[in-house]
Amino acid sequence: MKLITHNMLTSKCIKGVLTGFPLAINATDIKIKEVDFNSEFITRVIPKLDWEVLWCAANSIGHSDGLPKTIEPKFEEDEEFLKKAHHVLLEIEVEEGHLTCPESGRQFPISKGIPNMLLTEAEVQ
């Protein structure tokens, strides 16, 4: 699981959960996998994200070094920043661990890099 994917995941489908976002990350195995840098792409993706959630997620797994807490107005001109964002969003992979719903505490396992967001019928609202 990449952090770009984590930025979009919620546990709102659980019965009684109101927002279910962001999910806490517990990572027992992290791998770094190189992805080609594309500044135009990263510039276009950043406004779609919840940046604070991204920063907190990266920080919680020990990968927020050099990542600013907030986005500067002219971030698209700062190549160093874009490269850092690229790395955090696309190159860090949580291979093993779990995600935790902030409200119910329900855990979603991540194994072989695949988060399992499936719920049983009884858990769904």
Place this chain on the structure above:
Amino acid sequence: MSAVIKLKTLQGHLQDLNGFTKPKVQFEQYETPAHIAAVALYTIQTQYGSLQDKLVLDAGCGPGILSIGAVMMGAASVTAIDIDRDALEVLQENIDDLDINNIDTLLCDFLDEKTCRWENYFDTVLMNPPFGTKNNTGIDMRFLQMGLRCTCNSVYSLHKSTTRSHIEKKIKEWGVKGNVIAELRYDLPATYKFHRKQSQDIAVDLWRVYHSDS
């Protein structure tokens, strides 16, 4: 628009991928044949430029032939989701074999809109949805509708040609636009025991469905 590789090369790579190990009838798991995937992806890139440098979702990805093909056509990042863990593990094997690092896999129910905050998020959504033939009527339309929620631009989806007028009616109802951009033939091998014939030739349409303002 240009393509980073040739159609023939793309099809050649896609033919070598691993497929479903144990197809499950409840999910209507029929593999997308390599020639269909290749022609579809090639058309999507060369006619509409919807893959190169794009953020792509492969909804109901199975072993991931569309995800992998999209990366080969230059997609920047692909999210591949499916409800079947076994299919995703085959996809993971495929991407490990090919040393691809820009596909992220997720086990979830695409039709549950609450799991992912994906409204207008992806540039392009690809899908070969369940045709909705086995106790699943209408599931293809639910996939298509959910795909439209997840994109700020277009959904590319494969459907039986016999459903063409039904889809035309639905997209009008939803206030979106769409047209068939390729007519293909799907040589469906007998995957399950209830199939009487060895293989069946089915006409399929590649649809491009998009928001009126995109």
